[in-house]
Amino acid sequence: MNVKEFIESTLTSALSPALLNVEDESFMHNVPDGAQSHFKVTVVTDAFEGKRLIARHREINTLVDEALKGPVHALALHTYTPTEWVARGGEALTSPACLGGSKS
Numbered sequence: 110m111n112v113k114e115f116i117e118s119t120l121t122s123a124l125s126p127a128l129l130n131v132e133d134e135s136f137m138h139n140v141p142d143g144a145q146s147h148f149k150v151t152v153v154t155d156a157f158e159g160k161r162l163i164a165r166h167r168e169i170n171t172l173v174d175e176a177l178k179g180p181v182h183a184l185a186l187h188t189y190t191p192t193e194w195v196a197r198g199g200e201a202l203t204s205p206a207c208l209g210g211s212k213s
Contacts, residue, residue: 112176113148120152123172127191128153130201134185149185151201153194162188 116131130151150169157165165188170177177184187201 112180115176116148116150116173119172120150120169124152124154124156126152126154126156128194147183147185148181149187149201151187151189153189153191155191157188157190 113131113133117129120126120129120131128151130149132149134147134149152165152169160168166186169186169188170184173181173184189197
């Protein structure tokens, strides 16, 4: 199983999300092709109701700890309840350009 599939299956099983989008953004960074090192995760779930942002991020980091110990270098997390997701118009934040180098 590749890293993206691992993250997707783990979060789906644990959080039953209404929306889950896992994007491998490694290509945007100065890493070897196929590195699977930088991911953006957008999760919308009732499981985040009443939880502060830091608690949501800690929960996800704990769930995908195996990947964080291995190939994953960066994990951008965008975590919402369904109400928060609707309030922001169903749009996730766009990742900024990498400032750590270029793939020239």
